[in-house]
Amino acid sequence: MGKIAVEGGRQLHGNLRIHGAKNAALPILAATVLAEGQYSIQDVPHLSDISVMLDILTALGAKTKHKESNVLIDTGSLIVPHIPRDLMGLMRSSIFLMGPLLARFGEVIVYPPGGCAIGERKIDLHLKGLQALGASIEEYNDYIHCTASRLIGADLFLDYPSVGATENIMMAATRAKGKTIIRNAAREPEITDLQNFLNKMGAKIRGAGTPIIVIEGTDQLEAVKYKVIPDRIVAGTMLLAGCMTEGDVTIENIYDEHMESLVSVLRQCGVEIEMAHDIIKVSSGSHLKPVQLIETGPYPGFPTDMQAQLMVFLTAVNGTSIIRENVFENRFKHAAELRKMGARIEIKQNEARIIGGTRLVGSEVKATDLRAGAALILAGLACEGTTYINQIHHIDRGYDRIDEQLRSIGAQICRIPG
Incomplete structure (x- = not known):
């Protein structure tokens, strides 16, 4: 070491x-699974967390390449909504894939995420948000199985302005039917960056950077080129x-x-x-x-x-x-x-x-x-x-x-x- x-x-x-910001790049990389196609994400740093996210995407069936500061991702061959246990245990941000995989495939299996031991970091707000959108969640001893035949827009309130929960719900809601409103949303700049990326894909989101984010669901999303903050x-x-x-x-x-x-x-x-x-x-x-x-x-x-x-x-x-x-x-x-x-x-x-x-x-x-x-x-x-x-x-x-x-x-x- x-x-x-x-x-x-x-x-x-x-x-x-x-x-580029790690905490902006990771949810953006996760969001590429929302629509199949070839993405170019620019100014992505060479970090172990980034490598883990790309390894997870590769394990799910995507084709990835990190050359200099650019990441190329082809999600057209993505077929598996099951995040590998060993990779998910390496990084907290692997949980970002839950929302987009559920939105695209109607199913996702996740394990407890890893990351720094800096305190209790529950994912209950992520789960509550996805349940509000109509997901069925079954929790087992060591994994969680989420299913939804179709996500439906909802008006929901976060008990705490969690960055990760806000981003996960945003990504899932882009493909939900109808309008989703996230109240007491986190306001970090990385959330605004995610909104800008998703909107470039064709999503209809407004309000990032404020406590209320509104998402109009759509199926008209496409792969894009984007530069991280x-x-x-x-x-x-x-x-x-x-x-x-x-x-x-x-x-x-x-x-x-x-x-x-x-x-x-x-x-x-x-x-x-x-x-x-x-x-x-x-x-x-x-x-x-x-x-x-x-x-x-x-x-x-x-x-x-x-x-x-x-x-x-x-x-x-x-x-x-x-x-x-x-x-x-x-x-x-x-x-x-x-x-x-x-x-x-x-x-x-x-x-x-x-x-x-x-x-x-x-x-x-x-x-x-x-x-x-x-x-x-x-x-x-x-x-x-x-x-x-x-x-x-x-x-x-x-x-x-x-x-x-x-x-x-x-x-x-x-x-x-x-």
Whole structure:
């Protein structure tokens, strides 16, 4: 498996182009099963999660090819609505295939999805949504069998604005008979991107980015060419890399409106940031200030996927800051790893109290999940000495060759084969 070694104390300088968003690409790839044909999905990063999704599509009968940043998919030969157990157990986002497979074939068999161990991540909202559309669901010990002779539009309310449930219901409803209304829908940019992709296919969806999404069902869907939006979480991670090293970094290929919550926090701390439509430039200020309280929450709130990276940044800021995690109940595992490096972090239930101003020291640590791994790389960039990060397969689920990206702007970082 190997590890990543990061030598700290080097300022980062230069420009970085951000790749397409994993969390937008995965549901879009799943949505290609809604209509047979040849798709071209552009700016898709090379990530282990993307590879798993393409392996699943191949197992279902599709033909796939990932060349450079483009994915070609032919779903004309898709014949199997049964997602393989071994592949589904590798990735949480495999659940995205439930809605589109059910809509196209009238049947789907799924197993418990895998992914990062960051807390309880039930799929009950997915199931309730599909049941509202008329699906019959039978739950067995280790798999779920969904059937529907024809999905029917419905007016439904999500108990929580779940991104995955919103997207799964959207995809299923594109081929349902009549109108579907999703109330208390998630508002993340990746949902708007999925709407834009589906509408290009011929779907009739409006409201993505608001709490109410309306879908008019249709059978007139076709394969299309589409470009995925930039990854706001990768952009935020690289932005913090510039801050942590007191460097001068310009991030290219971003949507400025997707970065507002992070930029607002950093400016409160005294970080100097310049923004244009598709670029953002950071140069860390010399007198940084702590933040009284940051709470994670659904978009447009502060993203839980940036919580670990922000925590690392706050360890370098003199004073006490507090982060309250409201999305996942088990997402502070990185705190123990950061404490190995000398960080002063106190955890009480869903709150982390960060006493900043202590210089971190290189150590042997492990990536407990995807974003925790990115946070440890940030810590390594800013610490004294060398940091060795184990379990790097988590990092490769969401960052396309992060070591190469950081080396291109001056980081001393490499992979050590295991």
